[in-house]
Amino acid sequence: MNVIVCRARRYPIRRILRCVTCKTRRRMLVQDEAWYGPTVTCCHCGDSWQDGELSLRSNKRGWRKEAAAKATAEWLAAGPYDAAAHETWLRAEIGEAA
Numbered sequence: 458m459n460v461i462v463c464r465a466r467r468y469p470i471r472r473i474l475r476c477v478t479c480k481t482r483r484r485m486l487v488q489d490e491a492w493y494g495p496t497v498t499c500c501h502c503g504d505s506w507q508d509g510e511l512s513l514r515s516n517k518r519g520w521r522k523e524a525a526a527k528a529t530a531e532w533l534a535a536g537p538y539d540a541a542a543h544e545t546w547l548r549a550e551i552g553e554a555a
Contacts, residue, residue, distance in 0.1 A: 473485065476502060484499075486528040503523070503525040
């Protein structure tokens with residue numbers, strides 16, 4: 458028996474937003490997905506949200522520090538936002554001609 462697990466590709470976007478957990482404005486990594494909507498992760502506390510709902514938290518020790526470090530690295534790698542590139546990516550993901 459073969460099992461194939463598909464994961465949607467994500468488009469990283471840098472944002473400065475108010476974190477519900479931190480109660481202040483923070484760097485947030487927004488990962489847009491064509492079919493599931495964006496996932497937002499705080500680069501300070503590591504909490505994530507999708508569709509306005511807080512994502513499950515890990516029961517692993519040190520998960521916050523690890524999640525925040527990963528989000529920060531991806532936030533830095535994302536670079537400045539390019540609306541045209543984002544639109545092109547989204548159209549390609551959903552199979553729509555430009």
